[in-house]
Amino acid sequence: MSALVPLTGEPLALDLVNTRPANGDLLATPGDLCAWWALQAGRLPDAAPEQVTAADLAAVQAVREHTARALARARRGEQPAAADLAGINQAQSAAPAISELAWDGSAVTATRRRDGSPGRRLAAWLAEDAAGLLADPAVTKIRECEAHDCVLLFLPAHPRRRWCSAARCGNRVRVARHYQRHRAG
Template sequence: MSDPSPLIGEPPALDLVNTRPVGADLLSTPDELRVWLRLQAERSEEARTFAATEPAAESLAAVRDVREHTALALDRVRRGEPPSAGDLEALNRAQRAAPAVTELDWDGRSLRAARRRTGPPALRPAAWLAEAAAELLADPAVAKVRECEADDCVMLFLPAHPRRRWCSAARCGNRVRVARHYRRHRPAEPDPASS
């Protein structure tokens, strides 16, 4: 893939799996995890909380573990197969390490409900992502998840339109269209037999 920056915009579990484009790992350091969480923060209050802190190596390891088990389970579910018990247990264990609780608070005039994670702060991002993976895997829409049709791309997406073919029209869609145009309009190569 020519652009190593993370794609954002799919369900968080797919965005997480998509941090492994061909030949790269976009979550190889705690700082890269922080950057990715900041991108997610625009879409999620919980991610906004995580992005405000410096992730530790323990956070990175836990998130990468969730990513691996999510990718494996998703691959099987997309093919109509049951996920492995080990993958499900790993995702459940990650959620239990820092469960979410809806806390109620009275501010003097009204009651507010806010979702907060308990458990070790380093494990909270992984718990959030494992919960997002559980929601995606249990959603019937998981059967619609597709892999990008560009030759050198492994990104996954949940199409909003049935004709969507690429992870990103700006990335892979443009590259495929440009390559197709070039093939149609390039000059014919001389025939070596006529020389």
């Protein structure tokens, strides 16, 4: 994975889109995907496998591209392209979710799971999260980081939030402003 560590903690679909910072692709290889998956481990039903295939990576990258384009339009209140919505729907149907029933000794339990290769399952979980975010009225509140060299998206918990990360972009902008003030004086 790139030296740039991916941001995590936004809705999963935004974390996925944010793997495309201005300076590269954080999901360029199957190994990158495994590392990102491990970072998201607590948020996904499947544990990150040790290896994924190039086809698995392509499935996740396709969901990322469809999600990025659909979010770009939906956050402005515009209709996403039908092809992007269809791509997200197709990714979900490539590894359909079922509620698998089992007896645990005292009650029936239901566990949501998906069939298919690890990457197809991941792509389906991510597409499901993207579908939920796109259908949420909060989609119009998604913002792009205000740092001039950053393209990352975030869903602000506070209306005054301006940067994807206070520690990453916020500090950099504040330091640059401080330097400009003292240099001018």
